[in-house]
Amino acid sequence: MAKPRTDFPPVRACLFDMDGLLINTEDIYTICHNILLQTHNAGPMTWDIKSQLQGRPANESILRLLSFFNLPQVNPETYTTDLHKVQEREFPNAKPLPGVEALLQTLSTSENGGRKIHIALATSSHEGHFKLKTQHLEDMFGVFTKERRILGDDKRIPKGRGKPSPDIYLVALKAINDTLDEGEDEIKPEECLVFEDGIPGVIAGRRAGMRVVWVPHPGLANQYVGREAEVLAGRGEGGELVDEHQPGQVGDGWAEQLVSLVGFPYERYGIVTGK
Template identity: 50%
Template sequence: MDGLLIDTEDKYTIVTNEILQEYGRPSMPWSVKAQLQGRPGPEAGKIFHDWAKLPITPEEYSTKQVALAEKYFPTAKPLPGVVKLLNDLHATEKSDKPVYIALATSSHKRNYHLKTDHLNDLFSLFPEPRRVVGDDPRIGKGRGKPLPDIYLLALETINEELKTKGEQAIKPEECLVFEDAVPGVEAGRRAGMQVVWCPHPGLLTYYKGREEEVLAGLTGEHKDEDKVDAEKEAEALQAERISRGNHSGKPGKLNDGWGRLVSTLEDFPYETYGITVPS
């Protein structure tokens, strides 16, 4: 959602830089911003504070951040091409070649509403049961992006709906993930899904020359290093793989054709993915 559907990644940057400037710190560079995008709040917060070294506690920083977020988030706007893309995809659901859309965002429920309540016409295109937010209790602790859980859960919400209609379940390899963040691309690839990467120009510049690594989910910059019990984690993940499609949980391979880089969601090539939009 953030930075892909709406311009809130830029608003996060504005909020962060306002606080940094208050304490005479430099603006946040893309080398740091790239690590925060798409990650759950606690993990992103640790990375940020390790870099920023502000003379205030993380709790004090959070209080300032929340106040500024309440100012900026309700002004969020859709990014170019988003309104048409979502309406087009939504329109296929009643056709003979339906595409089912779900939302998977690391934003917690409170922030989700701050960013989207004024954009109800757009976000109502995602049925309520198919909206997965970062603090969804069905996502295990520490299982945010770049792990695949959030996208597998989004697929489950679709399949639960199809099951009630007596329709065949959709497989991970039949899914297309739209992402702007590098850990999000990795999460999509680990879920066994194809991915469209639509990054911020600043992020794309930072990863110049490494685009194929990103598209395969192979940058290796977002590994989880703080697992308490690796054996139990492995057992849980294995059970998850079986129940959610028996995918490998591993990223892709370089130049395997399952990742595509686009600079904007305008004029999206539906035909490339076999999508037919009703006229």
């Protein structure tokens, strides 16, 4: 086990996943899949398979799902089309998760050593689904300016480089640095705090050289009891090193797990809220 690092610089940028972290769409995804799986005499989706789908590109998730339920006769494209029809009906029911609205509002008015905290969104959701999930939550998502909303179909993310690759978080940091106020120093990866609920996202944040707060759904947390330290190190679903670019070590202090975003410990990250 590594010695925990304790000399981190104060956080200057907070980068947020969306599904299951800011809004309850992970539960909605489950509802949508179960509606469709039932038509194929399969399901229900449980967290042993759902944990393998979180944060991954949609096409990869569908292939994993159909393989898990042994549905080789189901065309992935047809399943995806049918799933989208169900999602179009269900996604507008998305709601903020506990503590999210207060956290985003507080960060938008907080500072670090006299410098404001910058925030960005980094979600695997493509633009069409993003609109379905958020158009009724414009007040909440208004804290993310357009240029700091990095979506899954962003052309700056190479094909096949979604989470758990670090690209989306590196693109989000560049988007912030490209829009800093005059005179502000460029923000470094270790000055960023990634907020994630899914394990591929935790790995992506760690690979990007950033600190991570992991807020898993209770169902996912139950799947990883006893393996939390490996998840926080960004060491993949079973604790193994996934590739040579992964820097995390168990107990290195770069990540922590929270039950929810209620009562977020700002001071732990050098964030001054003014309260």
